[in-house]
Amino acid sequence: MMQDHLVVSDDSNHPANMVCSLSRQFYEKEWCVGTGGSIAIRDEETGFCYLAPSGVQKELLKPQDLFVLDGNSKEQDVYLRKPAGLKLSDCTPIFQMLFQNFNAGAIIHTHSPNAVLTSLLYDDVFEISHIEQIKALPSERVNAETGKPVNLLFEDTLKIPIIDNQNFEYELTDGLQEMCQKWPHGCAVLVRRHGIFVWGPSITKAKIYNESIDYLLGLAIKMHQLGIPTVKKN
Ligand SMILES: [Zn+2]
Incomplete structure (x- = not known):
């Protein structure tokens, strides 16, 4: 089950669209080149966390490429959406730690x-x-x-x-x-x-x-x- 409804939205401020548009901006600033760097956003209303995958060039990232983690779950690694054929970013444990222990609403990692x-x-x-x-x-x-x-x-x-x-x-x-x-x-x-x-x-x-x-x-x-x-x- 791809659960595309979690990431497909006409609203440019939807977290899945924000991860993609900011990734493009950061690629253009040379902060995220050659698949380096990553962005993760926690939706304030739902508590769902939107994570960019590993290995996709930031300027080509699409909402359908994103992983969605249930940020409300007490357990780690409860995914509401895993895109087929893609891997989680190596930064994921860092993002989870900042979301869970330090109340982060969004994390930006650049090179x-x-x-x-x-x-x-x-x-x-x-x-x-x-x-x-x-x-x-x-x-x-x-x-x-x-x-x-x-x-x-x-x-x-x-x-x-x-x-x-x-x-x-x-x-x-x-x-x-x-x-x-x-x-x-x-x-x-x-x-x-x-x-x-x-x-x-x-x-x-x-x-x-x-x-x-x-x-x-x-x-x-x-x-x-x-x-x-x-x-x-x-
Ligand atoms: Zn890095």
Whole structure:
């Protein structure tokens, strides 16, 4: 049973359509080339998680290629839809961990050149301060009335932990989980010589975080080339 009704929709904001349209955009930005990278979205209403398969070029991805995981199930690996002839992405255990343990609504994984280069310029943590764009990213502070996280301010420092790469993507799951526990308000982890994982409560937020971080990583590389420190003292 292919359960196509779970992925076929005229609504451009349907998670299955969003996974495909963003994959094309990210391919064009060279964040997801040659089948690298992946996007997963959890539908806020149904709790179903839409996952891109392994081995399909991102610019050619169709809604019918997507796996649908039941995000409401207490058990792992309850699939409502498995496309014939396709394999799950190697990132799937990482996505499941972020959906289940850290309440992610969407996860973006790219092999962005800016992420790979930055991971070679910093040891354990990437840091940048006093750049307007960091205001697009969440801080450790919460709004006293709503309890929701508030974003960084211009003079704050954005910090993103860096973990070392492994031979297989699923082997990154434990390292990523450890960083999420250590940085509970974080929204990203860099993987050295590999790329970045970015997540948020919704795909809209995750996309804003991912674009803003990539812009900041690109600036940091140029600042490094010009001998300008990325964290401004005073
Ligand atoms: Zn990857």
